[in-house]
Amino acid sequence: MSHFNYTYDTPVFKGTVDFPTGVFIGGKFQEGSSKSHIDVINPTNGKVITSVAEATREDVDTAVKVAHEAFETVWGLNAPGSKRAALLNNLANLMEKHKDELAAIEALDNGKTFSWAKAADLTLGIDTIKYYAGWADKIQGKVIETTNDKLAYTRHEPIGVVGQICAWNFPLMLMCWKIGPALACGNTIVFKPSEFTPLTALRMASLINEAGFPPGVVNILVGYGPTVGDAMSSHMDIEKLSFTGSTLVGRKIMERAAQTNLKDVTLELGGKSPNIIFNDADLDLAIDWSSHGIFWNHGQACCAGSRIFVQSGIYDEFLKKFTAKAASIKLGDPFAHDSYQGPQVSQQQYDRIMSYIDSGKSEGATVHLGGARHGEEGYWIEPTIFTDTKPNMKIVQEEIFGPVGVVIKFEDEDDVLKQANDTMYGLAAAVFTQDISRGLDVAHRLKAGTAWINCANQLHANIPFGGFKQSGIGRELGEYAIQHYTSVKAVHVNVGKVRI
Numbered sequence: 001m002s003h004f005n006y007t008y009d010t011p012v013f014k015g016t017v018d019f020p021t022g023v024f025i026g027g028k029f030q031e032g033s034s035k036s037h038i039d040v041i042n043p044t045n046g047k048v049i050t051s052v053a054e055a056t057r058e059d060v061d062t063a064v065k066v067a068h069e070a071f072e073t074v075w076g077l078n079a080p081g082s083k084r085a086a087l088l089n090n091l092a093n094l095m096e097k098h099k100d101e102l103a104a105i106e107a108l109d110n111g112k113t114f115s116w117a118k119a120a121d122l123t124l125g126i127d128t129i130k131y132y133a134g135w136a137d138k139i140q141g142k143v144i145e146t147t148n149d150k151l152a153y154t155r156h157e158p159i160g161v162v163g164q165i166c167a168w169n170f171p172l173m174l175m176c177w178k179i180g181p182a183l184a185c186g187n188t189i190v191f192k193p194s195e196f197t198p199l200t201a202l203r204m205a206s207l208i209n210e211a212g213f214p215p216g217v218v219n220i221l222v223g224y225g226p227t228v229g230d231a232m233s234s235h236m237d238i239e240k241l242s243f244t245g246s247t248l249v250g251r252k253i254m255e256r257a258a259q260t261n262l263k264d265v266t267l268e269l270g271g272k273s274p275n276i277i278f279n280d281a282d283l284d285l286a287i288d289w290s291s292h293g294i295f296w297n298h299g300q301a302c303c304a305g306s307r308i309f310v311q312s313g314i315y316d317e318f319l320k321k322f323t324a325k326a327a328s329i330k331l332g333d334p335f336a337h338d339s340y341q342g343p344q345v346s347q348q349q350y351d352r353i354m355s356y357i358d359s360g361k362s363e364g365a366t367v368h369l370g371g372a373r374h375g376e377e378g379y380w381i382e383p384t385i386f387t388d389t390k391p392n393m394k395i396v397q398e399e400i401f402g403p404v405g406v407v408i409k410f411e412d413e414d415d416v417l418k419q420a421n422d423t424m425y426g427l428a429a430a431v432f433t434q435d436i437s438r439g440l441d442v443a444h445r446l447k448a449g450t451a452w453i454n455c456a457n458q459l460h461a462n463i464p465f466g467g468f469k470q471s472g473i474g475r476e477l478g479e480y481a482i483q484h485y486t487s488v489k490a491v492h493v494n495v496g497k498v499r500i
């Protein structure tokens with residue numbers, strides 16, 4: 001059975017990791033029913049790191065049966081909130097103990113830097129599991145007053161077997177966003193990481209066992225979207241599907257849910273977030289956050305501030321300083337102390353971003369910075385800035401999901417709001433101004449699920465995250481995610497012995 005065994009000897013992490021990488025069903029690792037494997041590629045050089053067991057539709061059926069059995073016997077209404085909380089806390093503590101190891105696995109698999117994986121992905125992932133551990137024994141309904149003859153109340157019951165499908169850009173963190181609330185509410189899980197970045201999810205499988213979760217509560221299948229992902233979204237016994245990925249695939253998932261058992265669907269999808277800088281902004285602060293807004297995680301953030309709107313009074317100075325900041329970004333080995341940007345995740349993603357850069361050029365925009373490959377091997381792309389764009393260009397309208405920003409001049413508030421809201425997406429937005437009234441007014445008028453004032457890309461376990469428009473349905477994180485993992489039952493009791 002497949003195993004990942006790897007020795008790191010890097011400036012930031014030294015040690016050997018060794019864990020099974022089979023299909024994880026019922027607390028055990030096994031070969032997938034097809035006995036085939038998926039290669040995991042190192043994005044810094046395009047070479048194979050390891051191979052993991054590939055799951056199939058048949059494995060989805062088995063995992064759902066096992067998850068259903070666990071729901072009916074050892075989890076769901078059979079596991080009190082205090083027990084669910086204790087196990088989630090165990091898991092968070094184990095993640096804390098293995099924080100460096102998990103960050104190292106993520107950096108190798110995804111290409112993000114070890115230091116950011118540790119500071120952002122692991123920190124928020126662990127916080128999220130702890131946060132939902134706190135919720136596990138506080139999930140409760142209400143008593144609803146009607147008449148003296150009636151007792152009426154609601155129960156917030158677990159849904160059953162939930163399917164969860166993730167993207168590759170924050171593999172472990174997104175997994176925590178999904179399993180945390182689902183487990184706190186008492187659901188059992190069939191989880192599919194992205195086939196591009198399966199390693200941290202498989203390492204989590206062993207930690208989930210070690211934390212003491214009963215077998216079958218969490219099942220992890222690495223497989224492709226059109227097989228395993230499709231089998232999950234169309235499965236008659238998966239009662240809820242939570243998805244993070246592209247709008248295109250989100251649409252397919254909703255279609256499959258509609259064609260089958262009308263399962264509840266939560267979708268966390270793409271974005272093309274506006275980042276608005278007014279004349280009165282603290283310029284240096286705005287530049288630092290704007291750079292982080294688009295270039296953090298190599299531009300592979302759903303909420304990346306990829307459309308940078310700058311008011312005409314400061315446009316030239318902003319562009320000069322912002323360009324200098326972007327040009328100073330250190331691309332390099334994800335395990336070096338001083339790297340900020342690593343490679344894009346895959347050849348496919350590299351090609352996609354380069355084709356957007358080509359389209360920007362052919363549609364007449366100016367490449368103000370970058371626009372080319374970095375290095376000889378792997379999937380590296382220079383931080384890229386476009387200017388002289390038109391509103392209908394592909395690079396202004398579509399999600400590039402790479403280190404590519406467009407800088408656009410605007411005149412006044414109404415002008416920028418019209419442009420900022422002119423997209424099918426509505427995930428996040430940022431506004432920079434020292435006038436708090438204006439900041440709040442603009443934040444309220446932006447059609448986005450998250451609005452940042454004088455900052456960007458800020459995420460917390462207790463603050464909801466999700467999209468307006470075609471950026472998604474539902475919310476993750478915070479109390480808001482809880483409602484997506486419970487079914488509300490109303491109970492009417494005739495206490496007055498009333499007859500019809």
Ligand code: NAD
Pocket residue numbers: 165166167168169170192193194195223224225226228229230233244245246247248249250252253267268269270271301302303399401427466467471472
């Ligand atoms: P993707 O949609 O290609 O894939 C996401 C997942 O869906 C993968 O696990 C994939 O195997 C699976 N999948 C593919 N086809 C499927 C199908 N037909 N049925 C079921 N599952 C299928 O997205 P990606 O390239 O992995 O990730 C990038 C996208 O994710 C971007 O659009 C980004 O904005 C989005 N994203 C959104 C959020 C958010 O919280 N809103 C967070 C991270 C990423």
